[in-house]
Amino acid sequence: MSKKWIQTADWKTEKHVPAIKVKKFEDGIAKVIVKVGEEIAHPNTTAHHIKWIDLFFWPEGGKFPVEIGYCTFDHHGEGAGGADTSGIYTEPVAKFVFKTDKTGSLMATAYCNIHGLWKNEAELK
Numbered sequence: 541m542s543k544k545w546i547q548t549a550d551w552k553t554e555k556h557v558p559a560i561k562v563k564k565f566e567d568g569i570a571k572v573i574v575k576v577g578e579e580i581a582h583p584n585t586t587a588h589h590i591k592w593i594d595l596f597f598w599p600e601g602g603k604f605p606v607e608i609g610y611c612t613f614d615h616h617g618e619g620a621g622g623a624d625t626s627g628i629y630t631e632p633v634a635k636f637v638f639k640t641d642k643t644g645s646l647m648a649t650a651y652c653n654i655h656g657l658w659k660n661e662a663e664l665k
Contacts, residue, residue, distance in 0.1 A: 558648035590632035599642040
């Protein structure tokens, strides 16, 4: 049975692909922003939203990738415990900062509650 577990596309033409922006890589400190909906806005509603973003780094010459961080987006306009929080929506944007003395590959994944798992890759140089 062949299934496509992780979907890919260009983040400039598909609203589900996590865009990876290396904001700075200096003195061994990497600052990376991952955002879903960079060029085309992703719906951010109770019925259709990004649930989480995950970032991995695979150092050049390394045997395995390292999970840098995982960020959940937990509020999508639902009311909470009697509180009127129906107008609050979490935006799918995460900033990751980590220290490394190596270059390598970054991979971000994002999960849409309707359209499943998406990924994108970028180089850290």
